[in-house]
Amino acid sequence: MFRKNVRVLVAGAGGFIGGHLVCNLLKAGFQVRAVDRKPQWQWYQRYGEAENLTLNLEEKEACIQAANGCDEIYNLAADMGGMGFIELNKGKCMLSVLINTHLLQAAQICGVPRFFYASSACVYAGYKQTETSNPGLKETDAYPADPEDGYGWEKLFSERMCRHFMEDFGIETRVARYHNVYGPNGTYDGGREKAPAAICRKVITALRSGKLEIDIWGDGLQTRSFQYIDDCIFGTRAIMDSQIRQPLNLGSAEMVSINQLVAIVEDIAGVKLKHNYQLDKPKGVRGRSSDNTLIKELLDWEPSISLREGMEKTYAWIYDQIASEKSDSSIVNRF
Numbered sequence: 001m002f003r004k005n006v007r008v009l010v011a012g013a014g015g016f017i018g019g020h021l022v023c024n025l026l027k028a029g030f031q032v033r034a035v036d037r038k039p040q041w042q043w044y045q046r047y048g049e050a051e052n053l054t055l056n057l058e059e060k061e062a063c064i065q066a067a068n069g070c071d072e073i074y075n076l077a078a079d080m081g082g083m084g085f086i087e088l089n090k091g092k093c094m095l096s097v098l099i100n101t102h103l104l105q106a107a108q109i110c111g112v113p114r115f116f117y118a119s120s121a122c123v124y125a126g127y128k129q130t131e132t133s134n135p136g137l138k139e140t141d142a143y144p145a146d147p148e149d150g151y152g153w154e155k156l157f158s159e160r161m162c163r164h165f166m167e168d169f170g171i172e173t174r175v176a177r178y179h180n181v182y183g184p185n186g187t188y189d190g191g192r193e194k195a196p197a198a199i200c201r202k203v204i205t206a207l208r209s210g211k212l213e214i215d216i217w218g219d220g221l222q223t224r225s226f227q228y229i230d231d232c233i234f235g236t237r238a239i240m241d242s243q244i245r246q247p248l249n250l251g252s253a254e255m256v257s258i259n260q261l262v263a264i265v266e267d268i269a270g271v272k273l274k275h276n277y278q279l280d281k282p283k284g285v286r287g288r289s290s291d292n293t294l295i296k297e298l299l300d301w302e303p304s305i306s307l308r309e310g311m312e313k314t315y316a317w318i319y320d321q322i323a324s325e326k327s328d329s330s331i332v333n334r335f
């Protein structure tokens, strides 16, 4: 539907998922206010048709400026990354509570009726994720609470704040629990990258250097499911537009080991590397996947883009970035 009179705030628009969401909303005819803390030359995607603002949304006044005049808010802003970042930066991750708190208050002050919060599979209890053969996490597995230390606690707290702002102040809040999202126009180096992008970068670097080895964190047997960005954006919009008031999994149910992920990338690249397992690196939970029973029941849909298909596109994008790194610095994320 073309929604030219609806003004939407995308918080975290300079990031990976935020950039794709802005693109999608502009195509659908929304008026978009895109906000990020980073200077705009560092945004992964920036569109002239949007109103682009650089603001620190940890500040309440900045949130009010961002929310003013908007009909909907998508909060995708957070200080986050893959395991290499969240395991070593728990305090920074928890400070993102300021962003969601002040954005919710700004929505209340400015009369914004609808609010989306990007939560995470990291809210799920650690004791449900101790085996590689994870059967898939159900929404109810978040309690009794034992989330990822730091980052996961912030996400769980912010989910509940959304719920209580809905109950107490009538803001229609929607919450998706994203499982590991990957795709083009995201972080692939610098320390915040997640496994799919990191493995692509490492394979490409091995090929370019001729040193046919790859460092893999952990023993490679740990499992995850990875969701391609197009599924994530479709699901985000569907959840926002729905009447579903409870947090919902938004993730793929195609669970693979990290060794299987590496094998897919090696196959795409046409190479077989020597694997060096680094047991002292951040590993996170032992096994994680998404149980999609609830989203299928409520939306009659679930993410379906295969890991192989998504990784081909992701690998091609990262390959091009690395090939052109010296000639186009605006693409590279510089935290």
Ligand code: NAD
Residues within 6 Å of the ligand: 011, 012, 013, 014, 015, 016, 017, 018, 035, 036, 037, 038, 055, 056, 057, 058, 075, 076, 077, 078, 079, 080, 081, 099, 118, 119, 120, 121, 177, 178, 179, 180, 181, 182, 187, 194
């Ligand atoms: P990202 O790091 O690419 O984007 C987040 C953006 O938020 C960045 O551009 C950053 O500059 C911005 N930001 C941080 N602090 C800010 C502040 N104080 N004010 C304004 N902007 C600020 O991350 P992403 O992968 O696009 O993730 C988006 C959201 O989805 C985050 O809330 C993240 O926790 C959540 N999430 C992502 C994944 C994933 O696999 N990518 C998984 C689970 C949850």
Ligand code: GDD
Residues within 6 Å of the ligand: 080, 081, 082, 083, 084, 086, 120, 121, 122, 151, 178, 179, 180, 181, 193, 194, 195, 196, 198, 199, 215, 216, 217, 218, 222, 224, 258, 281, 282, 283, 284, 285
């Ligand atoms: N990042 C990274 N880099 N991970 C690697 C690497 C590497 O080079 N090699 C192996 N791994 C392993 C990690 O040790 C971990 O066991 C697994 O790959 C997945 O790591 P990440 O992709 O970094 O994170 P995650 O899946 O544990 O958690 C991510 O997804 C959550 C949502 O499901 C994080 O991005 C969280 O912030 C996010 O909320």
